[in-house]
Amino acid sequence: LAKTTQPISMDSYEGQEVNITCSHNNIATNDYITWYQQFPSQGPRFIIQGYKTKVTNEVASLFIPADRKSSTLSLPRVSLSDTAVYYCLVGDRDRDDKIIFGKGTRLHILP
Amino acid sequence: EAQVTQNPRYLITVTGKKLTVTCSQNMNHEYMSWYRQDPGLGLRQIYYSMNVEVTDKGDVPEGYKVSRKEKRNFPLILESPSPNQTSLYFCASSLRGRRLTEAFFGQGTRLTVV
Numbered sequence: 001l002a003k004t005t006q007p008i009s010m011d012s013y014e015g016q017e018v019n020i021t022c023s024h025n026n027i028a029t030n031d032y033i034t035w036y037q038q039f040p041s042q043g044p045r046f047i048i049q050g051y052k053t054k055v056t057n058e059v060a061s062l063f064i065p066a067d068r069k070s071s072t073l074s075l076p077r078v079s080l081s082d083t084a085v086y087y088c089l090v091g092d093r094d095r096d097d098k099i100i101f102g103k104g105t106r107l108h109i110l111p
Numbered sequence: 112e113a114q115v116t117q118n119p120r121y122l123i124t125v126t127g128k129k130l131t132v133t134c135s136q137n138m139n140h141e142y143m144s145w146y147r148q149d150p151g152l153g154l155r156q157i158y159y160s161m162n163v164e165v166t167d168k169g170d171v172p173e174g175y176k177v178s179r180k181e182k183r184n185f186p187l188i189l190e191s192p193s194p195n196q197t198s199l200y201f202c203a204s205s206l207r208g209r210r211l212t213e214a215f216f217g218q219g220t221r222l223t224v225v
Contacts (some may be wrong), residue, residue: 036214043115043201043216044154087154100170101146101154 004088009106018075020105022088025069030092033064033071038085038104047086048073049093075107083109113138117202117217124192124224132187132220134202140215142205143185144169145177147198154201160185192224 005023012018024033032051036044048055050062050071061074075082085104115136124130136143144159146169156169160179174196176188185204189196199221205214 041199041219041221043203043219044214045216046213049213100156103151103153 004090004102006086006088006102006105008103009108011108011110012078013110014079015077018078018082018107018109020073020075020086020088020107021070022073022090023070024088024090027068027090028092030094031068031090032093033062033068034089034091034093035060035062035073036087036089036101038087040084044087044101078107078109080109080111083107113215115202115204115215115217117200117220119220120218121221122223124222126193126224127191130189130192130222132189132200132202132222134185134187134217135183136185136202136204136215137183138204138206138215139182140204140206141182143179144203144214145175145185145187146201146203147171147196148201149198157187157200189222192222194224196222197224198222 032049034049035047037047038044048060048062050064052064055062063072085106087101087104118133141162145157146154148154155171157171157175158169158177160166163179163182166177179185199219201219202217203214
């Protein structure tokens with residue numbers, strides 16, 4: 001599985017757009033990029049997954065440049081309830097390998 | 112409602128007393144796994160199972176056992192718990208071949224070993 005690097009923590013304000021970047025220089029051809037969100041004392045929750053270019057759903061957008069060595073999770077107009085830890089995972093979704101969560105990015109939204 | 116159910120939610124036990132944390136999913140998922148989460152260390156995988164009777168070690172399997180006799184259940188067994196196994200534990204499940212697409216996590220079990 002490709003190793004990922006994310007900022008340890010970020011602060012932002014309510015109503016702002018937040019972008020969290022994940023670096024994955026060793027991403028393989030078959031690897032997908034997946035993001036999870038975790039609130040304190042709860043299990044992680046799937047947010048979004050993508051392979052290339054841009055993916056958008058009701059929660060977030062995921063931007064992946066052509067070389068795929070990094071990706072950016074974009075949260076539009078955040079609120080206090082978006083305060084959580086965000087994990088970037090990279091791997092082949094069709095292989096039965098163990099899934100590795102890094103330490104994630106602790107996002108703190110301020111009023 | 113699609114869910115992963117863990118029991119108990121909270122457990123305090125003494126060193127050496129065998130315990131089992133149960134995990135059950137109602138989505139007919141083939142892939143299930145256990146994680147522990149400790150401050151500053153993030154989520155670490157303990158064991159995972161690709162199907163009934165198929166299990167494999169994750170990153171931190173020492174001191175744990177698992178079994179997968181039925182598709183829906185994946186219990187975590189601590190034969191002789193020690194204080195360093197005090198942690199927050201999560202069970203997860205996902206579709207085979209699409210594990211990273213959307214894994215569902217349980218609500219967590221907070222274990223304290225004294």
